[in-house]
Amino acid sequence: MSELQLTVNGEAYTVEATVGISLAQLLRETLGFIGTKIACNEGHCGACTVQIDGVPALSCITLAHAVAGDITTIEGLRDHPLVEAFVRADAVQCGFCTPGQVVSAAALVADNPSPTVDEIRHRMAGNICRCGTYPRIEEAILHWRD
Amino acid sequence: MARLIRTEKEVEGRFEEVWLVVEEDPLTQWPSGPQAIVGRDAVRKDGPERVRGEARYTADVQLPGMLHAVLLRSPHAYARVARIDFARALELPGVRAALKPGEAKGLVEEAEFVGQPVAAIAADSLEQARRAVEAIDVEWHVLEAVLDPEEAVRRELFTIEPARYERGDVEQAFAGADVVIEGTYRTSVVLHNSMETHQAVCEWVGDTLNAYVSTQYIWGVRDNLAEELGIPGDKVRVVCEFMGGGFGSKNGADEQTYVAAVLAKRTGRPVRCALSRREENVAAGNRNATIQKLKIGGRRDGTIVALEGEYINAVGASGWSAMTEGPLRMLYACENVRTVRYGAKINTPPMKAFRAPGFVEGTFGLECLIDELAEKLELDPLELRKRNYADSNDGTPYSSKNLMECYELAQKHWDRRDEVRARSTGTWKHGVGMASQTWFGGGGPPSYAWTRVGSDGRITVVTAMQDIGTGTRTAMAQIAAEELGVPLDDVDVVLGDSARGPYATLSAGSSTTPSVGPAVRAAAADAKQQILEIAAQRHDVAEDDVTIEDGVVKSRDGKFATPLSEFLGLLEDAQILGKGARGPNPAGMSVLTFGIQVVEVAVDIETGEVRVERVAAAHDVGRIVNTLGARSQVEGGIIQGIGHTLSEQRLHDPETGRILTTTLDAYRMPTIADVPEIVSEFVDQPDEHLTNLGSKGLGEPPIIPIAAAIANAIRDATGADVHELPISREEMLRALEAAKRKEQRGAPAAV
Numbered sequence: 001m002s003e004l005q006l007t008v009n010g011e012a013y014t015v016e017a018t019v020g021i022s023l024a025q026l027l028r029e030t031l032g033f034i035g036t037k038i039a040c041n042e043g044h045c046g047a048c049t050v051q052i053d054g055v056p057a058l059s060c061i062t063l064a065h066a067v068a069g070d071i072t073t074i075e076g077l078r079d080h081p082l083v084e085a086f087v088r089a090d091a092v093q094c095g096f097c098t099p100g101q102v103v104s105a106a107a108l109v110a111d112n113p114s115p116t117v118d119e120i121r122h123r124m125a126g127n128i129c130r131c132g133t134y135p136r137i138e139e140a141i142l143h144w145r146d
Numbered sequence: 147m148a149r150l151i152r153t154e155k156e157v158e159g160r161f162e163e164v165w166l167v168v169e170e171d172p173l174t175q176w177p178s179g180p181q182a183i184v185g186r187d188a189v190r191k192d193g194p195e196r197v198r199g200e201a202r203y204t205a206d207v208q209l210p211g212m213l214h215a216v217l218l219r220s221p222h223a224y225a226r227v228a229r230i231d232f233a234r235a236l237e238l239p240g241v242r243a244a245l246k247p248g249e250a251k252g253l254v255e256e257a258e259f260v261g262q263p264v265a266a267i268a269a270d271s272l273e274q275a276r277r278a279v280e281a282i283d284v285e286w287h288v289l290e291a292v293l294d295p296e297e298a299v300r301r302e303l304f305t306i307e308p309a310r311y312e313r314g315d316v317e318q319a320f321a322g323a324d325v326v327i328e329g330t331y332r333t334s335v336v337l338h339n340s341m342e343t344h345q346a347v348c349e350w351v352g353d354t355l356n357a358y359v360s361t362q363y364i365w366g367v368r369d370n371l372a373e374e375l376g377i378p379g380d381k382v383r384v385v386c387e388f389m390g391g392g393f394g395s396k397n398g399a400d401e402q403t404y405v406a407a408v409l410a411k412r413t414g415r416p417v418r419c420a421l422s423r424r425e426e427n428v429a430a431g432n433r434n435a436t437i438q439k440l441k442i443g444g445r446r447d448g449t450i451v452a453l454e455g456e457y458i459n460a461v462g463a464s465g466w467s468a469m470t471e472g473p474l475r476m477l478y479a480c481e482n483v484r485t486v487r488y489g490a491k492i493n494t495p496p497m498k499a500f501r502a503p504g505f506v507e508g509t510f511g512l513e514c515l516i517d518e519l520a521e522k523l524e525l526d527p528l529e530l531r532k533r534n535y536a537d538s539n540d541g542t543p544y545s546s547k548n549l550m551e552c553y554e555l556a557q558k559h560w561d562r563r564d565e566v567r568a569r570s571t572g573t574w575k576h577g578v579g580m581a582s583q584t585w586f587g588g589g590g591p592p593s594y595a596w597t598r599v600g601s602d603g604r605i606t607v608v609t610a611m612q613d614i615g616t617g618t619r620t621a622m623a624q625i626a627a628e629e630l631g632v633p634l635d636d637v638d639v640v641l642g643d644s645a646r647g648p649y650a651t652l653s654a655g656s657s658t659t660p661s662v663g664p665a666v667r668a669a670a671a672d673a674k675q676q677i678l679e680i681a682a683q684r685h686d687v688a689e690d691d692v693t694i695e696d697g698v699v700k701s702r703d704g705k706f707a708t709p710l711s712e713f714l715g716l717l718e719d720a721q722i723l724g725k726g727a728r729g730p731n732p733a734g735m736s737v738l739t740f741g742i743q744v745v746e747v748a749v750d751i752e753t754g755e756v757r758v759e760r761v762a763a764a765h766d767v768g769r770i771v772n773t774l775g776a777r778s779q780v781e782g783g784i785i786q787g788i789g790h791t792l793s794e795q796r797l798h799d800p801e802t803g804r805i806l807t808t809t810l811d812a813y814r815m816p817t818i819a820d821v822p823e824i825v826s827e828f829v830d831q832p833d834e835h836l837t838n839l840g841s842k843g844l845g846e847p848p849i850i851p852i853a854a855a856i857a858n859a860i861r862d863a864t865g866a867d868v869h870e871l872p873i874s875r876e877e878m879l880r881a882l883e884a885a886k887r888k889e890q891r892g893a894p895a896a897v
Contacts, residue, residue, distance in 0.1 A: 028206075029208070034199070034202070034206040035198065035199020035200065036199070037199075037203075037205065037341070037342075037390075038205070039341045039342065039343070039390070039423065040423040040809070040810050041422065041423060042423065042809060042810075044423075044809055044810035044811045045341070045423075045810050047341060073199075074198065074199035075198075075199060078198045078199075078200075083194065083197050083198055086193070086197045087189050087190065087193035087194055087197055088189055090189060090190065090193075090617075090774050090775065090777075090778045091197075092190060092193055092196045092197050093391075093615040093616065093617070093778060093782060094196075094340070094341065094342070094388075094389065094390045094391040094614065094615025095192075095195075095196025095197065095201055095388065095390070095615065096203060096205075096340075096341035096342045096390030096391060097341050098196055098197050098199075099197070099198070099199035102197060120818070121818050121819045122819070124817075124818045125817045125818055125819045126817075127817075127818070128341070128810065128815055128817060129341075129818075130338075130339055130340060130341050130391050130393075130786070130815060131391060131615055131782045131786075132781055132782035132783070132784070132785030132786050132816070132821075133778065133781075133782065134781075134785060134816075134817075134818040134821045135781050135821055135824055136778060136781070137818060138818065138821075
């Protein structure tokens with residue numbers, strides 16, 4: 001066990017955690033941010049995406065103790081216009097991948113508020129949705145400010 | 147009134163004759179077309195919870211003192227546990243209990259595939275449980291495995307007796323045909339890979355088992371657990387409020403649930419047993435591989451005179467043998483049909499239902515064959531399909547069939563082919579293909595719903611069904627709101643808890659809306675009737691003179707009009723309770739879904755790369771409840787189908803039976819970058835014979851025709867006949883080579 005300090009959604013946390021614990025596990029099990037989902041736990045699907053200093057990161061393959069930066073999870077983005085845009089576009093079916101999709105999309109629109117379809121496809125290709133809501137995700141991101 | 151009937155029950159294309167207690171279904175259907183709420187776009191009622199990450203899935207259930215269980219899986223395709231020793235494992239830190247073969251259902255002594263569970267360990271943490279499982283000493287007695295389905299058929303190793311079907315005189319019909327075409331089609335093993343892996347959390351409270359399970363069928367899991375544990379069903383409470391996808395793989399309890407239940411009993415603590423993604427890729431079920439040897443005979447005028455199919459379902463170690471020959475038997479009018487289907491028992495992981503099991507595979511073979519016939523007869527593929535339109539299902543009338551209307555809707559997309567082909571430049575060839583589809587999806591009884599109306603005028607629908615991500619909460623709320631004449635926002639739906647609502651059927655086989663929807667409408671109608679009775683008494687008018695529209699209770703003559711919330715204020719703590727049941731399916735009729743998809747592709751004939759550029763889908767599933775959710779279902783089915791058509795393939799080592807594709811890196815599912823333009827259209831005509839709703843299910847139909855439509859578009863673009871899924875670059879280049887040889891031999895390739 002080793003102490004670490006984290007900033008999550010603007011709040012500072014000091015916790016004791018096993019060295020080697022993933023950021024995803026720490027967020028979910030120690031801090032209770034269950035909106036961050038673990039679907040593959042090896043960095044292949046994007047469900048666990050969080051932002052570290054605004055940059056999307058796969059929290060399941062990020063060592064919690066190695067994080068240097070402010071973390072934003074879906075819980076910190078609940079009032080983001082993208083949430084309403086996703087609901088409106090029906091960009092959610094089972095919803096297990098959706099928080100990760102929103103976190104990735106929020107980083108994208110922060111970098112570029114008017115992304116093209118190609119940019120959306122490039123930036124969102126790391127977030128797998130098995131239900132196949134992709135056309136609706138594209139629509140939600142294209143019209144996130146409407 | 148309840149009555150007892152003898153009826154045929156269908157789930158995922160499997161039929162059984164059963165006695166069923168059903169209730170009358172006295173409500174007349176709404177007229178066709180959009181109503182106030184039903185038949186229109188509705189955003190998901192639980193959309194915000196899911197998008198904001200607030201929805202609580204089984205994966206999010208954390209109970210105080212919860213242990214983690216891990217399964218020991220066989221490293222051999224076929225082997226018996228000769229000796230098993232837990233001594234080293236039990237000494238490790240955090241280990242609380244172990245189960246050996248036979249101590250929970252699903253833990254076997256004789257493993258019949260690589261990955262079959264034989265033992266389990268519960269520990270304080272997942273990591274500790276994993277380490278302990280690695281420390282279990284097992285001596286295996288390795289047996290001879292059979293991994294090749296054709297060898298299994300030769301050796302008559304079947305999961306079930308071969309299924310044979312015949313109508314007419316096939317030999318004579320082939321002898322009299324102008325054209326006969328034969329082909330062998332192969333489909334690969336593909337995986338559901340739901341984003342939430344199979345998992346369960348079990349805890350005992352007194353003599354009651356609380357099981358939080360990621361499942362498509364809370365009542366099925368309840369009954370599985372009750373039977374296995376030898377306790378009454380009411381002593382098992384199964385909860386699944388949100389689940390991260392199933393696609394047919396989560397219809398029962400499975401070993402992880404049994405193991406969690408038994409270990410929870412043994413330790414007195416809650417136990418979670420969750421599959422890792424790699425376990426999910428091995429042992430959580432699959433769409434089995436098939437080999438289809440097909441033959442078609444046609445006349446020059448395009449009449450299909452004979453169809454024959456020999457099917458091998460590579461079922462695996464267990465599982466059922468899906469009706470792969472179904473499309474060949476059912477899709478076209480053909481008097482002479484003969485099929486045989488073998489369920490090959492091999493030492494690979496068992497199949498589980500996967501979104502239209504059998505029909506996805508069988509439609510690939512059949513609909514490719516149909517287009518090959520069209521090419522040979524120099525007939526338009528759409529015209530050929532119309533000329534062989536079936537008017538009955540092998541003599542049984544349809545409850546409704548609007549496939550011809552689907553063909554009409556598809557015409558404008560089909561008409562784009564000259565324009566699409568003209569886009570071909572250099573090595574990139576463009577083409578258009580189509581395939582049509584039939585499938586079940588009528589649902590059936592029993593299913594029940596309750597409604598509760600309070601003095602605040604809000605309506606709660608309670609039914610112990612589950613929403614696997616298809617938007618069930620929303621569709622049920624729309625139906626209740628429509629019947630009651632209230633805004634959609636005034637209705638909540640409570641589901642996902644077997645102890646907190648009446649029985650509802652499984653969310654599989656495209657049955658949720660057609661099975662539970664009519665019960666919800668009946669329950670809403672029951673509550674509405676009571677409200678009208680109260681209003682009639684309150685205002686001293688006849689019941690027939692009172693209606694509820696847009697949340698306002700009013701008399702038809704305009705004497706009074708009061709918002710429901712205000713009117714129901716007089717209830718105070720009293721509540722209006724309604725109940726409803728799903729009525730019977732129409733006797734002597736075939737309830738089926740239909741559709742067609744038209745696909746535009748681009749093929750690079752140098753590299754074998756295939757790009758799907760546009761898919762237009764037209765489906766006939768009776769009345770559409772939520773037009774927005776319906777489009778999402780169509781898109782989702784098509785995208786999942788593009789996966790098994792072009793990139794998804796679970797591979798095993800033919801020598802050892804080990805699964806080679808255990809990660810989402812190796813097992814390649816579509817990403818947002820792989821998605822074509824998708825246009826979806828619906829006939830949207832209620833099935834006048836089916837329930838008070840006239841709706842059939844839409845979860846499965848859209849995934850059925852896509853593979854054949856892509857293959858047919860590839861033929862249109864390049865002249866190459868692809869006969870195998872997935873259409874990898876290797877398969878594409880092989881088909882292009884074969885087409886080139888065919889052309890050199892003198893037979894002209896299609897242009």
